[in-house]
Amino acid sequence: MVDTATDARTGPDATADALTADGFARITDAILDAVGTVIDGKPDAVRSSLVCLLAEGHLLIEDVPGVGKTMLARALATSVDATVRRIQFTPDLLPGDVTGVSVFNPVEREFEFKPGAIFANIVIADEINRSSPKTQSALLEAMEERQVTVDGRTHYVPEPFLVVATQNPLEMEGTYALPEAQRDRFMMRISMGYPDARSEALMLRQRDTANPLDQLAPVVSADEVSGLVAWARAVHVAPAIEDYAVALAQATRTHSDLRLGASPRATLQLVRAAKVWAALDGRAFVIPDDITALLAAVFAHRLIPTRAAGGARGTSAADAIATILERIAANVRVPIASRQ
Helix, strand or coil, rough: CCCCCCCCCCCCCCCCCCCCCCHHHHHHHHHHHHHHHCCCCHHHHHHHHHHHHHHCEEEEEECCCCHHHHHHHHHHHHHCCCCEEEEEECCCCCHHHHHHHEEEEECCCCEEEEEHHHHHHEEEEECCCHCCHHHHHHHHHHHHCCCEECCCCEECCCCCCCCEEECCCCCCCCCCCCCCHHHHHCCEEEECCCCCCHHHHHHHHHHHCHHHHHHHHCCCCCCHHHHHHHHCCCCCCCHHHHHHHHHHCCCCHHCEEEECCCCCHHHHHHHHHHHHHHHHCCCCECCCHHHHHHHHHHHHCCEEECCCHHHHHHCHHHHHHHHHHHHHHHHCCCCCCCCC
């Protein structure tokens, strides 16, 4: 745990008043280092998961099985001393399994709410596209409003709250594609990718006799994470940077190769993620590079290319979207100074 009795620049309590930019960076660096001991050779994926947690977003990981998607979520939860629950999405999973149900208590002669698996700080929705759209929709209210309504009663999920969903982009038999309304709920989409040869060899040596999660100790408490979230929310964004984010979003909506552009929610989440990105670098203000660094992760999964663009030169839709975003980033004017 972080020593809350020390000076704010060396070990601050995770509150908005006590933290400084340097203190925020030190605490988050410790979290990243802790998770990095479990997830070998994937610093970008680890950083993205922490950005989603502190920016109050959700993370979608699309990758093949066995690359550490679930391990990443569990390592993050352990490092921040948070509760974690894993839901294996299958065709027979029911919405009540996710949200919870009301059960009649014969002793009290009234219905009692039995919370579902969604009531945890970090919820792992494993292979989310293998359940029916009805079950997938059980996540929507919790992801957007951080609450669940069952039998007309509202129940709030704990804070902090992060949904980490995984899906295999290759094996699509018996799956239900995520609707756009649900994909838009995810702040970022990332791919873990295979580890390099050195990291994979290190993994073989380290995990032959022990599970690295067993050696992982919490760096901060869940309550302290709430302080980090509040501090990141207050990171300064100049009007020119806001205009830049809006211009990028507008460009996706008018691009001739895109059928569907970025939503206003995407713009909002891009700026929120950029605030955390800047804070992780020890800055209390956002610069254009923070926006462009997150553009693909925040926008790509929300965009739909036209049929012609998606099939051009034999590339996949994902490759086409990546190319389009690169062109948009190159053509939209980057602010070089704050607007007066």
